[in-house]
Amino acid sequence: SQTIHQWPATLVQPVGSPLSLECTVEGTSNPNLYWYRQAAGRGLQLLFYSVGIGQISSEVPQNLSASRPQDRQFILSSKKLLLSDSGFYLCAWSDPGGADTQYFGPGTRLTVL
Amino acid sequence: DAKTTQPNSMESNEEEPVHLPCNHSTISGTDYIHWYRQLPSQGPEYVIHGLTSNVNNRMASLAIAEDRKSSTLILHRATLRDAAVYYCTPGHNAGNMLTFGGGTRLMVKP
Numbered sequence: 443s444q445t446i447h448q449w450p451a452t453l454v455q456p457v458g459s460p461l462s463l464e465c466t467v468e469g470t471s472n473p474n475l476y477w478y479r480q481a482a483g484r485g486l487q488l489l490f491y492s493v494g495i496g497q498i499s500s501e502v503p504q505n506l507s508a509s510r511p512q513d514r515q516f517i518l519s520s521k522k523l524l525l526s527d528s529g530f531y532l533c534a535w536s537d538p539g540g541a542d543t544q545y546f547g548p549g550t551r552l553t554v555l
Numbered sequence: 556d557a558k559t560t561q562p563n564s565m566e567s568n569e570e571e572p573v574h575l576p577c578n579h580s581t582i583s584g585t586d587y588i589h590w591y592r593q594l595p596s597q598g599p600e601y602v603i604h605g606l607t608s609n610v611n612n613r614m615a616s617l618a619i620a621e622d623r624k625s626s627t628l629i630l631h632r633a634t635l636r637d638a639a640v641y642y643c644t645p646g647h648n649a650g651n652m653l654t655f656g657g658g659t660r661l662m663v664k665p
Contacts, residue, residue: 478655485642486599486655532598542587542646544653546598 444469448533448547455554461506461520463550465533468514473535475516476544477508480530492516493538528554559643564660567633575628575659577643582623586645589653590617590628593640599655602628602641638663 445468455461467473477489488501490508498508505524509517516533530551534544560578567573579588587606591599603610603617605626610617616629630637642658 485657488654530596534598542653543589543601543604544591544599545601546591549596549598551596 444535444545446533446535446545446547448531448550450550451548452551453553455523455552457525457554458522461518461523461527461552463518463531463533463552465516465518465547466514467516467535470514470535470537472513472538474538475510476534476536477516477518478532478534480532480549482529486532490518523554525554528552559645559654559656561641561643561656561659563657564662566662566664567630569635569663569665570632573630573633573637573661573663575630575641575643575661576625577627578625579643579645580624582645584623588617588619588623588626589644589646590615590626591642591644591655592637593642593658594638599642604646633661633663635663635665637661 447466449464475492478486479489480486490498490500492498492510495510495513506520530549532549533547536544558581587604589604590602592602593599603612603615605617605619618627638661640658640660642655644653644655646653
């Protein structure tokens with residue numbers, strides 16, 4: 443069966459510091475991968491999605507970036523965090539041949555102080 | 556992108572059925588309709604999806620209007636564990652894109 447992992451689970455970072463969040467998927471090949479952000483009490487905002495290694499599409503211009511160095515690894519990064527980057531970051535995967543169903547990881551709660 | 560409209564919140568009594576509505580009037584003919592739910596501090600959980608016909612699974616039923624401009628998620632017997640935010644989202648074929656709106660916060664009273 444497929445599983446999706448995210449780490450760390452929680453993170454507190456000062457403004458201006460770098461960020462690296464990691465997401466890995468097991469039990470599937472060539473998944474579509476997604477990064478979402480959820481502000482407190484709000485819906486999900488799609489940040490990036492990837493249909494293959496090295497292929498990243500950005501949905502929202504900001505100081506975040508994403509990379510996919512391996513088939514089942516998706517990384518969210520920032521060189522300098524802003525206060526507004528605080529939120530709940532969720533990684534998800536889907537089967538390209540499926541019915542668009544996405545499966546979400548447990549999330550990383552980021553607080554920027 | 557298809558837009559969705561859901562009530563901000565709904566209440567239900569435990570053991571009673573719950574009907575959660577969603578309007579998606581701009582959905583395209585090939586988009587699936589997905590429902591997810593999110594418990595506090597957790598990632599969204601897939602509930603059910605459908606294209607045209609009504610669908611049933613162990614978690615819920617999905618009733619899709621004939622014109623596909625609306626759908627209703629049906630929880631047959633609400634439990635306290637069903638208290639969550641429920642998102643209705645049409646799928647987009649390009650990269651399996653889903654758009655999540657504000658969802659409906661379901662509160663279940665004992």
